[in-house]
Amino acid sequence: MANRRVAWPWRWLFAVTLLLGLLALVLDRCFPLPLPRDEAGLVVVDRHGRPLRQYPSAEGMWRHPVTQEAVSPLYLQALIHYEDRWFYHHPGVNPVALLRAAWQWMRHGRIVSGGSTLTMQVARILAPPPRTLLGKTRQILRALQLEWHLSKREILALYLNHAPMGGIVEGVEMASRAYLGKPAAELSHAEAALLAALPQAPSRLRPDRSPLAAMRARDKVLARLAAHGVWSDQVVADARIEQVIAQPPRAHWLAPLAAERLRQAARRAAAPAGRKRVVAATLDARLQAIVERMLLDRLGQLPPKVSTAVLVMENTDLAVRAYAGSADFGDNGRFAHVDMVRAIRSPGSTLKPFLYAMALDQGLVHSESLLADTPQSFGGYQPGNFQAAFSGPVSVADALQRSLNVPAVDLLDRIGPERFATQLAAAGLRLRMPRGAAPNLSLILGGGGTSLEALVGAYRALAAGGMAGAPRLSLETPRREARLMSPGAAWIVRDILEGGGRPDRPFQSGPLQLAWKTGTSFGFRDAWAVGVTDSYTIGVWVGRPDGTPNPGFFGANVAAPLLKDLVAALPAVPGARRAPRPAAVGAEAICWPLGLTAAATAAGHCHERRTAWLLHGTAPPTLPDRNRSGGLVETVWLDPRHGLRVTPACAADAVPHVVARWPLWLEPWLDPAVAARHVPPRWAPGCAPEVATTLRIVGVAPGSLLRPAAGRLQATVDVTALGAAGVVFWLRDGELAGQSMPGQPFRLHFSRNGRVRLTAFDGGGRFDHVDLAVGGILPPP
Structure with missing residues (x-):
């Protein structure tokens, strides 16, 4: 009977405990934790984690997601030892602290210390209770619920990211960057104490508005840490000397258009429940700031509504290091929100290097092949040069470096516009034609549309052994490369653009070693400059986004100076080095007008000797003459009495001579001395064939x-x-x-x-x- 009376209290205690547990389960189910769904607004950071652009959360708050490891240990020390020394030991509520706070309230008639733990503060952040006894009870219950469901680490993470820091600023990382201009990992002792005190009264203690009040609150934290022996007296004394200087919170706007592009891509790639809060770009914040400053400095030289776009890509990994889609994101008059890095525009002459590389790979030309820069008609299409003048006989190197139009159209006509456009598209450079139009000869002069981004990716082939690549804006984007030209053709074309492509006359371009090409679209609508160094590929576009012409604005006088200044400002890339000349490329003496090697040319047929870069030791002959059949080596008959040209039927004693003819289009441009030696004399009266009527x-x-x-x-x-x-x-x-x-x-x-x-x-x-x-x-x- 006695044993039965002893068992009853234990049964009663067990029943009460079970009942309380069931009640807790029911309350937990009925009142689930209000954990935040929108942890933070999106933050776009550079490759080193520095913020480029911050977007507010759904409720309009600025937060920068951060982990415990990314916060300075000094801040964690200040926070824990000032707010809740027993954080890692209590179940969410510190009974001793609560009793002390209640006793002080009853004794003094006012709140002396709150008695709240960090867990209770997180509960108040997640579901703010009324400032009543019932509200305090709800806060305590929420704190216990938090400890039930979450680990101490998870609770601390909620505080680090959601603690109120004044106005729309929440979380230690956002506060550190907004007020102090640095990440929370770099806080000093004084700054750590300041941010630990700020959530106590975020509106009253904002360091940008009330520096004296903030400093007093900071010093209170420092005194507590010194009293508890967390920091030494000397450290605290030094921290007290530091002044409270804070900047007003403002959004970061580096690379705003690139950041917006990444934000939209992140939203498309993830479901709403799994949206990213931090998107890592390949950009470099320091280099981005330099580029944006250079564009702003040039605004005074540009007419109203003219914008500029710049793209800087590292060659090794295709990472975009600087991205400026407009000249000034704050100037709506210059169409600030139009991203001209991606806009489809006429590329002018910027496609010519790819055409000459293709001709080299197909064995049509070598670097000194003879081309005709003369007025010609290609099925009714009559291109002219930018300067409206013609040069007559020119080499491939001269034609490319001087961006002559007629030789380029001639080459494209021989290769085929469809084939040219298809090969570019296979390497990632797709050309947009007007509706219903097929690729035609105007492509090489800007008759199709493309973007600055695509051009930069294609030009990278000149520094990467012929491999074009898609610029990578996100660290998660995989590398995409495609062959655009052979390593030998890439080396020759780069040598031409860099210094003229003359093996017998090396060009010293200085330490920058910049290979560059400009372009101007029809009507001065678009001015381009694209350059390649060992480390970078850089693209510049200048014009009006609405397509209005800018007379007098062309690539050489507007875009090229900015390109060269950008290259001078770029830092060296560790490990980047110039690729050696491929084994397939060799220097050889060649002869005009036939284009063959000097060793394979008869002495009398070598009218002009030059040194050329050859691919695989092959010297293609000069392109066939469109206006004269039978090739450039021709047998002519001369009258031995007066030296005039005849036919065997016209003069029985005519003497044959085998001569190397210049293409018919070029004979009017020959130097008189050259013409006197190598052009056959005029026809003797009455002896010219009917087809040879003279003009x-x-x-x-x-x-x-x-x-x-x-x-x-x-x-x-x-x-x-x-x-x-x-x-x-x-x-x-x-x-x-x-x-x-x-x-x-x-x-x-x-x-x-x-x-x-x-x-x-x-x-x-x-x-x-x-x-x-x-x-x-x-x-x-």
């Missing part, structure tokens, strides 16, 4: 002196080309002056005194030229 200029005699008529400021003459077939092109000192139909007069105006060579030729290659003089023109008043 003759009439209306002005050789050696004429032209003077302006009385009262006129210009000299004027009407000339006509007889014997022409098709359109007649008229050139004044090599510069295209206009065109006319056969037999129709063409009026020329001269506004300067001096000697002039007037040349006319037709689509069949027939030509004539007249040397004359202009005088009597008075200078303008």
Whole structure:
């Protein structure tokens, strides 16, 4: 009977405990923890974790997600020993502290110490209770619930990320960056104490508004830490000397358009419940700041509504280190929110290096192959040069470095626009054509659209053995590469763009070793400059995002100076080095006009000797003459009596001569001494075949002196080309002056005194030229 009476209290205690446990389970189910779903607004950081742009949370708060390991141990020491020394030992509530707080309240009639633990403060942050006894009870119950469900580490993480720090700033990392301009990992003793005190009264203690009140609260924390022996008296004394200086909270706006692009990509890639709060970019904040400052410094030189875009990519891993989609993100007048890194625009002449590389790989040319820079018609398409002048015979290297249009169109016509566009697309450079249009010869002059991003990825091939790559903006984006050209072609084209591509005349480009190319779209709408170094590929675009022309704005005078300044500001990349010349590339002497090696050319056929870069030791011959069949080596017959050209049927004693002919389009541009030695003489009267009818200029005699008529400021003459077939092109000192139909007069105006060579030729290659003089023109008043 006695044993039964002893057992009853234990049964009663067990029943009460079970009942309380069941009650706790029911309450826990009915009132689940209000854990935050939106941990923080998105933060885009650079490759070192430095913030580039911060977005507020759904409720409009600024938070920067942080882990315990990323916070200075000094802050954790200050927080734990000031707020809750027994944090790691109590179950969420410290009964001793609560009893002490209650006794002080009853004794003094006011709150002396709160008695709240860190867990209770987290409970108040998650579900703010009313400032009543019932509210305090709810806070205690929530604290116990937190300890039931979460570890101490998880509870501390909630505090680190959600503690109120004044205004819309929450969490120690955001507060440290907003007020102090540094990450929480770099806090000093004084700064750690300041941020530990701030949540006590975040509005009243904001260091940017009330530095004196903040300093007093900080010193209170320091005194507590000294009293508990956490920090030495000397450390605390030194910390007290430090002034409280804080900047007003403001958003970071480095690389705003790149950050927005990453934010949208992160939202598309993840479900709402799994959205990222920190997105790591490949950008470098320091380099990004330099680029943005350089763009801002140039705004005064740009007309209204003109913007600029810059992309800097590291060659080794395709990582984008700087990304400026507009000149000034704060200037809406310059279409600040339009990202011109991704915009599709006409690339002008920036595609020419890829065309010449393709021609090298296909064995059509070597670096000194003879090309014709003359007025030509390609099925009705008649390209001209940017300077409206023509140079006659030019090499591949000269044509590319000087960005001549006619030789490029000639090469594209031989390769095929479709094939050219397909090979570019396979390497990641897709060209957008107007609706319903197919790739055509205008592609090489900007007839298709592409983006700065795609151009930079393609130009990287020049420094990476021919491998183009897609620029990587996120650290999680895998590398994507594709072959655009062979290593040998890439090396030759880069050598041309860097210094002229002349093995016999090396070009010293200084320590930068920059290979660069400019481009200007039709109507001065887009100015481009793209450059390649051992370490980086850099692209620059200047223009109006709405496509309005900017007369006088072209790549060489607007984009190229900025490109060179950017290259000078770029830091060296450890381990980056210049690739050696590939074994497939060798230097060899070649001869014009045939284009073959000097060793394979007869002495009399080597009119001009040059040194070229060859691929695989092969010297392709000069491209076939479009206007003369039978090749450039031709047998001509001369009359031994007067040396004129004849046919065997016309002169029985005619003597054959094997000669190397220049392409017919180039004969009008030959130096007179070269022409006298190597161009066959004119036909003897009555001996020219019918197909060889010559063209003759009439209306002005050789050696004429032209003077302006009385009262006129210009000299004027009407000339006509007889014997022409098709359109007649008229050139004044090599510069295209206009065109006319056969037999129709063409009026020329001269506004300067001096000697002039007037040349006319037709689509069949027939030509004539007249040397004359202009005088009597008075200078303008």
